[in-house]
Amino acid sequence: MDYRNILTVCPYCGAGCGLYLQVLDGEIVGVLPAKEHPVSEGKLCIKGWNAAAFVHHPDRLTTPLIREGNAFREASWDEALGLVAEQLLHIRDTYGPDALGFLVSAKCTNEENYLAQKLARAVFKTNNVDHCARL
Amino acid sequence: MAGLAAAFGSGAMTNSTPEFSQYTRCFLITGSNTTEAHPLVASHVLKAKERGAKVVVIDPREVQIGRLADLYLRPRPGTDVAWLNGLMYVIVTEELADQEFIEKRTEGFEEMWRVVQQYPPERVEEITGIPADDLRAAARMYAQNKPAAILYAMGITQHTTGVDNVKSIANLAMLTGNLGIPGGGVNPLRGQNNVQGACDMGGLPNVYPAYQPVTSPEAKAKFEAAWGVEGLSDRIGLTVVEMVNAAGEGRLRGLFVMGENPMLSDPDIQHARECLERLEFLVVQDIFLTETAQLAHVVLPGASFAEKDGTFTATDRRIQRVRKAVEPPGQAKADWEILCELAKRLTQHAIRNTQWDYPSPAEIMSEIARVAPSYGGVTYERLDREGSLQWPVPSVDHPGTPYLHKEKFTRGLGRFHAIEFQEAAELPDEEYPFILTTGRMMFQFHTGTMTRRSPKLEQEAPEPYVEMNPEDAARIGLDGTRRVRVVSRRGAIEVAVRLTERIRPGVVFIPFHYAEAAANVLTHAALDPVAKIPEYKVCAVRVEPVGEK
Ligand code: SF4
Numbered sequence: 001m002d003y004r005n006i007l008t009v010c011p012y013c014g015a016g017c018g019l020y021l022q023v024l025d026g027e028i029v030g031v032l033p034a035k036e037h038p039v040s041e042g043k044l045c046i047k048g049w050n051a052a053a054f055v056h057h058p059d060r061l062t063t064p065l066i067r068e069g070n071a072f073r074e075a076s077w078d079e080a081l082g083l084v085a086e087q088l089l090h091i092r093d094t095y096g097p098d099a100l101g102f103l104v105s106a107k108c109t110n111e112e113n114y115l116a117q118k119l120a121r122a123v124f125k126t127n128n129v130d131h132c133a134r135l
Numbered sequence: 136m137a138g139l140a141a142a143f144g145s146g147a148m149t150n151s152t153p154e155f156s157q158y159t160r161c162f163l164i165t166g167s168n169t170t171e172a173h174p175l176v177a178s179h180v181l182k183a184k185e186r187g188a189k190v191v192v193i194d195p196r197e198v199q200i201g202r203l204a205d206l207y208l209r210p211r212p213g214t215d216v217a218w219l220n221g222l223m224y225v226i227v228t229e230e231l232a233d234q235e236f237i238e239k240r241t242e243g244f245e246e247m248w249r250v251v252q253q254y255p256p257e258r259v260e261e262i263t264g265i266p267a268d269d270l271r272a273a274a275r276m277y278a279q280n281k282p283a284a285i286l287y288a289m290g291i292t293q294h295t296t297g298v299d300n301v302k303s304i305a306n307l308a309m310l311t312g313n314l315g316i317p318g319g320g321v322n323p324l325r326g327q328n329n330v331q332g333a334c335d336m337g338g339l340p341n342v343y344p345a346y347q348p349v350t351s352p353e354a355k356a357k358f359e360a361a362w363g364v365e366g367l368s369d370r371i372g373l374t375v376v377e378m379v380n381a382a383g384e385g386r387l388r389g390l391f392v393m394g395e396n397p398m399l400s401d402p403d404i405q406h407a408r409e410c411l412e413r414l415e416f417l418v419v420q421d422i423f424l425t426e427t428a429q430l431a432h433v434v435l436p437g438a439s440f441a442e443k444d445g446t447f448t449a450t451d452r453r454i455q456r457v458r459k460a461v462e463p464p465g466q467a468k469a470d471w472e473i474l475c476e477l478a479k480r481l482t483q484h485a486i487r488n489t490q491w492d493y494p495s496p497a498e499i500m501s502e503i504a505r506v507a508p509s510y511g512g513v514t515y516e517r518l519d520r521e522g523s524l525q526w527p528v529p530s531v532d533h534p535g536t537p538y539l540h541k542e543k544f545t546r547g548l549g550r551f552h553a554i555e556f557q558e559a560a561e562l563p564d565e566e567y568p569f570i571l572t573t574g575r576m577m578f579q580f581h582t583g584t585m586t587r588r589s590p591k592l593e594q595e596a597p598e599p600y601v602e603m604n605p606e607d608a609a610r611i612g613l614d615g616t617r618r619v620r621v622v623s624r625r626g627a628i629e630v631a632v633r634l635t636e637r638i639r640p641g642v643v644f645i646p647f648h649y650a651e652a653a654a655n656v657l658t659h660a661a662l663d664p665v666a667k668i669p670e671y672k673v674c675a676v677r678v679e680p681v682g683e684k
Binding site for chain 1: 340358
């Protein structure tokens with residue numbers, strides 16, 4: 001049996017409360033508030049207490065999908081990323097860089113947002129970069 | 136946050152959440168459902184209240200925190216500039232302004248006053264419906280209890296006049312010298328956990344990381360050197376709403392979407408679907424098959440916050456570590472890994488480029504620290520040791536910055552703006568007599584892709600509804616009807632109706648978390664000319680019963 005508490009940050013609102021994920025044998029079994037956290041001071045709201053409830057949900061995507069007609073079929077990473085690279089380059093070469101757009105995410109990490117805008121700007125040479133959270 | 140950047144030189148929350156319980160003596164809360172949308176920010180407000188701090192809430196909808204307020208004012212929606220000007224009128228005419236702060240640290244007061252002097256409380260009452268004496272009382276409470284903090288959220292920014300609203304808020308805080316001190320300030324509360332970080336990282340069409348403008352030749356040269364590329368674009372890109380429209384017009388052909396559901400957060404959902412369907416290629420990287428992912432050509436399975444390492448930046452500029460607790464399901468991968476693998480493939484296709492080999496997110500952060508001055512001193516080691524760091528953290532020996540604009544504004548002097556009140560883009564009329572406002576509620580989160588898959592959260596709020604004042608319900612003859620059709624110029628949805636005194640007559644409210652009756656079908660696509668935030672908060676509708684009692 002392997003049990004650990006992992007200190008992390010609530011994924012819901014911008015308050016940024018600290019919490020521990022309780023992990024038993026590779027599965028999240030619970031959430032604990034972080035006492036020493038300057039904002040949450042050992043408390044969480046109902047969203048924070050349920051922060052991990054969606055993580056092991058059966059609807060989670062587990063494999064790349066490629067559209068075929070009106071349905072999706074499962075694909076390997078190699079095939080899916082190959083298709084993405086080919087199509088994005090095709091669009092850039094045919095219509096120019098500003099025919100592409102990139103939506104980054106208020107739910108992803110700083111590092112991921114940094115890489116996503118770097119991809120748009122450095123590789124495709126477009127500033128069509130935004131996220132939905134101003135909404 | 137264009138309004139704050141124009142006034143102060145920085146668009147972020149000026150102060151820190153823990154300062155509220157420690158220092159603040161008066162809160163002015165507007166357009167923020169704080170107890171429901173940011174419960175643990177609200178708990179610092181409540182702690183302050185226990186030691187005697189005053190709370191003024193100004194919001195058209197009776198938000199939960201309004202019940203705890205010392206003063207609670209309900210303006211007509213869309214009239215924020217008018218009551219803000221009115222507060223300033225009272226503060227100046229009753230000599231409650233901070234003259235020394237205005238003289239030493241600001242510019243533009245005279246111009247602003249030429250406009251504000253036209254807003255005596257009696258005129259403001261005509262525009263907003265706030266009784267003149269209540270406005271006076273609110274102005275005194277805010278000005279006489281220093282430090283005073285203004286808290287606001289999307290209720291203020293989601294208007295065609297959003298940037299004006301924020302500039303007016305900045306005016307009010309400068310007028311009373313409530314900047315550059317602990318417990319004061321102008322504090323926009325960010326809705327989602329990492330909105331602040333997404334903006335800081337350059338997830339915007341006009342700036343590189345740390346708000347370095349894409350139009351600046353120095354910034355361009357700097358990033359070309361850092362990324363080992365040539366020919367970075369110096370044209371400002373499209374915003375999300377503009378991208379959706381450009382897709383509809385065939386100007387945008389390909390869209391890469393990481394962890395977002397623009398279908399549901401677009402103000403006009405049917406229009407968004409039609410536009411996205413016209414794309415030649417849509418890639419969606421997400422953890423669930425969202426409404427947007429269902430339209431995609433390729434879907435890439437990403438990892439949730441519990442399955443990867445990284446950092447989030449909270450609303451008070453607080454950078455914190457996210458830590459991997461479990462493996463992603465099946466073949467799903469961390470989004471940063473997917474991006475690196477894709478970039479490597481792309482760069483093999485004959486584009487000269489810098490390398491995309493990052494052994495772990497810690498090395499990505501080292502690169503961020505090199506190119507983003509406000510993150511210059513951030514390392515994973517420090518975050519592990521110190522818990523969190525608030526930017527700006529210019530160097531590794533800098534402790535971070537709990538409150539901004541101490542002694543000097545980012546732009547030098549704080550700038551007052553003269554703002555006239557303008558009516559909202561769509562007003563109620565005979566055919567559409569109600570003002571619809573939309574927003575969050577306690578148990579659902581933004582577009583609901585995460586909370587709606589969390590059984591406990593779903594139970595708390597199982598069904599979409601419209602809130603309406605009982606007086607209005609009687610007037611339109613609802614007569615006990617439980618379901619209604621809400622109709623705007625753009626579409627109609629059927630929802631349950633909840634009667635409540637919490638909402639003022641003439642106004643109805645729908646939470647926007649639900650795919651099956653998305654309030655966004657009804658809302659308005661008029662955009663703020665600068666910040667380009669769709670006007671969710673004000674749109675005209677009518678309400679009809681649909682049989683069934
Ligand atoms: S626990 Fe609640 S208040 Fe804290 S960050 Fe999460 S959602 Fe926000």
